[in-house]
Amino acid sequence: MYRALLVTSLALLTACPVIPKDDASDGVDDTGDSGDDTGGGGDGITIAEAKALGEGANVTLSGVIVTSPLTYKADGFFIQTPGGGENNGLYVFLPAGAEGLFFEVGDEMEVTGELVDFYGWTELTVSDVSAIQITGSGEVTVDSVDPSSVTDWEVWESSLISIGGDEVTSDIDSYGAVTLASGLAMDNVFFNYSTELGATYTNVIGQLGYSFETWGLYPRTEADLQGYVAGEGSAPVPISDIQTGVVADGSSATVEGAVVTSALTPDGLSKGFFVADAAGPNNGVYVYLGNSWSGTVPKLGDEVTIKGSVDEYYDLTELVAKDITVTGTAAVPAPTELTEAPADWEPYEGVEVSLIDVSLGDEGSYGEVETNFGLNLDDLFTNVSSYANQDYATVTGHVFYGFETYKVVPDSTDDFVK
Incomplete structure (x- = not known):
């Protein structure tokens, strides 16, 4: 916000x-x-x-x-x-x-x-x-304010204030903000904090700002979030709820028991990886980290719990990670086999698929290669141009969406089988 x-x-x-x-x-x-x-x-x-x-x-x-x-x-x-x-x-x-x-x-x-x-x-x-x-x-003054006594927050605009005994009453939204029991928002203007629904603090210190007709506290460092006690967080949801719109764009979401199904993409605007909690349509999603991510980076086959928010990024459904915990390892769900192009690629977005009897055409723009399935192979993970104008028994990769078109993104040379 x-x-x-x-x-x-x-x-x-x-x-x-x-x-x-x-x-x-x-x-x-x-x-x-x-x-x-x-x-x-x-x-x-x-x-x-x-x-x-x-x-x-x-x-x-x-x-x-x-x-x-x-x-x-x-x-x-x-x-x-x-x-x-x-x-x-x-x-x-x-x-x-x-x-x-x-x-x-x-x-x-x-x-x-x-x-x-x-x-x-x-x-x-x-x-x-x-x-x-x-x-x-000079000396910095922190003014202690009792929200119940405030009739107009305007008088504390831009002041450094302290609110005692506050609680997080919402999930983190797609901009990193939450609401507090005091009626204020809490936003990540200075740094990305970790919190969850139900978390409590003995004291929250921050600058009081105003945005989108909402007063909010802006903690400056972790030291401003005092006496943190973890909350229960939002209830876990299946990935299918994210992909089918049950969990709305911008909402917080926690996914448990998902398995990492791809390598980590190279540094760049799309840094992240794919996960699935089952095989088949609507059961995979792209997890976006971004280049500033400093948390846990899982590897292929890791079982993970991911807390984040849903973001429809130019119509690509992403789970923007806020926190990742590796809970073990598990078998990667089998790729979904496709012998022909489906009527709609949308349910396969984020899902690992195996295209059967593939004829690859010419190399196109931006390192992409045409296929007989009506979509291109993309080099998000690995260079695909060397496979142009050849036939394969199977080509495996994740279905991705970018620049208003679906693509399949193979992980490595192992995904091309003659």
Whole structure:
């Protein structure tokens, strides 16, 4: 959910001028301020006073304290007026990026920018990192807030707050967010945490943000998730429920007892592997890891439990992994034999199939090879171009979908049998 929030339209990215500090010793106003600009703020004002000036005001905030690292997109961070309190937190947005900016949580800084209302969230947009100066260090304040006493979260917008005794009341969605018993969301703006339905915390600390008309806590590190007690999580589902839409796109899903049926794809946009919990149509799915995956990477024949979310990625059904546990090894389900092309390849998506009596044609675009089954072989795992214009008793591979067409992706040379 936060990804969309940070994609600010160009209309909102108006660069604000850096306001120079006035050297009062020369008797000249170096700021260029004639004194009749009612839209700006000067040195020494609090964040609350700056927010009161409203959208479009150019302000310089001195002595503010950094309360967070950069977001995972590295285009923003949070600050507070020393001592914190209501209306004294602010998100600093860096449309030009943070290259050349180095700071730590607890640094004191001076920052100049323009106040922008981004879909109900007040941000301080700065033109570039030259508008930010580190001036020292200070103490970060965490405000303890009782949700039952809050009538309007607006006063805590962008503040670093602590909520005691919270519980996860939803599965993780496809964007990595959950809802909490406090009524807030919890989102992975800074890092990808692991949690599950029913998990409880003695204390959750985070920056309070606003996205898609929802207030949410953004924990900064694992240390902000205190006193974690695991919950029961969502009930396991068969892969067929994922492939037939019983589990909706974007929903969390746990699959138990599935067997890894392929190697790991090479590094790239489609890094992942296939699993199945039975042979036949609708019983296989592609598990997407991505290149930033740092968890368990299973191998062919491993039996696994996978917690993740369902994602229809350009009409390819994927299980986006959040957590993988290898529980043992098991026999790989036998490939489904096909003597001719089915009326619809959709039920075979993610399933390992063996094409019988295969005639391969010419090599096409992007390393693909034509077949007499009305779909191409693809080189997701291994180069297939050397098999062009030959006949085979069987060709085995997983059914994949990309660029609006189905393909079969063999694992290795062993999948081509004369």
